[in-house]
Amino acid sequence: MIIKTHKDIPASEITDPLVFKQRRQIIKVMMGSLVAGVSSSALAETKTEWNHAPKANTTAAPLITTSSEIVNNHTNYYEFTFNKTDATQLAQSLPTDPWSVEISGEVEKPAVYHLEDMLSQQSLQEYIYRFRCVEAWSMVVPWIGFPLANLLKMAKPLSSAQFVQFTSIYDPKTMPNQRDNAMLEWPYVEGLRIDEAMHPLTILATGMYGESMPKQNGAPLRLVVPWKYGFKSIKAIAKIELVKRPPTTTWNKFAPNDYGFYSNVNPEVPHPRWSQNSERQLGSGFFTPRRKTELFNGYGSQVASLYSDMDLRHFF
Amino acid sequence: MFFRSINRWLIITLACFLPLIAISIDIATDNLGADPIQALHIRLGDWSLRFLWLTLAITPLQTLSKWRGMTAYRQMLGLIAFFYATLHVLVYLSVDHGLDWHLIAIDIFESPYIWLGVLAYIIIFSLAITSPKFAKKSLGKNWKKVHRLIYLAAIAVIIHYYWQLKGNMAEPLFYLILLALLLGFRIAVWVKNRQFNKMMIPSTRKIRVTTVPKSLDIKQSGVPSKSSLNELIIEEVDES
């Protein structure tokens, strides 16, 4: 089943999966579902693979390795490098299996989940979202994941839980820029208001293009908040804490005037150094005009109500 | 002799277009990465900056190496910098924005780092169109004044470069240090000449003249005549 967002993205606008070099896999998955004839969606296939084959992680490992051969990639993974292409190679050294995620703070049932156990309790679905980077480029990615709300509900947030703080893995042995204390404060921390975290569009993703998540894209578990700039969608999550106060997030701490806590996609609020009015769509050809950026990245009809009484220029 | 100098020009001119050839090959073979438009745009900007820095390096190199005859290449390098800057701008307007003037206007208006790119381009453009001999003649004394704006262009370019950076700082730092050296050289020469002029004003006794060049580190044998010193000053201060 494909979760339909109110605003459908035309198939032609989905970023050429070649950008992710996952083309073969997506075709494979699609063929699989056609042959199976059970469901017309690629998702059922993936779901089956993920839910009924707990060893998928072992078989997934070689698939991730396949993606390490690819040099043409486009990810910001500052723990490894400031270069979008090199991250693909460097990120392969991150050990992601086994992986556990701690859920703690203002909850009734704090827990440390083995990732496999966590995933087996969720039904994975495909979410086709536009991903808008604060650097004014965008792509459309079919993520495989589940609503963050489902996980939070299992932990039973207390009424004192006003915010959710996410922390990435701290692994200076494999992450050079953590080792060198380069640029940002490590580990990477992001945060959401509780209502943002509980919103059905907010997902934890563990795969894309019908396959498990490539490491450079945030394996094994990443956040995806489609109406916010990409850096809010933290990668390689190790800890999720429910907290009373707004968390100090990494980019906001580094440059508070440049990167707000909310960081909702908003063409009307330029970054102090560059415009956010338009975006370059990866995969679009030469001489194609940029895409006009939409408020809340086009998800306004579903999320604008979260901010109805707020001045978006002030709370950028 | 004639043929040799022709050959040298040919080789240097061709070398200047090598980056363009490399970029063209990468376009043709789809080898520009996941964001080819940005890669193309950035590479042209980078080459414009490099040629601009080379242009600025000619005078210091000539002064330090005593190798005369490089001045002829300075104009050419400047024009090549202009050429790559023009492509950089054209790619921005057409390849990136598809000549959507509304989008372009907002993008420039809201991006302060681009203002400095525009300033730099206006200057480089003005210098390029006033670089032919006839323009030089008709501008007369003003030509040198106008062409000193290249320093302002270089400063605008380095700010333009720094202001749009998102992560990496190593390569930009390299260019910043180079520019500091190139401009620092001019300042040092200017300061020296000022001191020199001051000393020259009270008297022109020969004893003074002979001691001054040594203390100024000017590697010249023999006692320079007053006129040769003046020549030196003009060359170092003005022709850069």
Ligand code: HEM
């Ligand atoms: C109308 C004038 C100009 C415009 C509109 C313009 C536009 C831009 C833009 C949009 C970028 C950011 C690229 C990105 O991050 O996607 C950029 C970067 C750059 N521009 Fe310009 N530019 C102009 C003039 C110049 C000139 C005259 C030079 C050099 C002589 C120059 C050199 C550069 C360099 C070196 C970069 C950085 C590339 C890098 O990140 O390595 N620009 N320019």
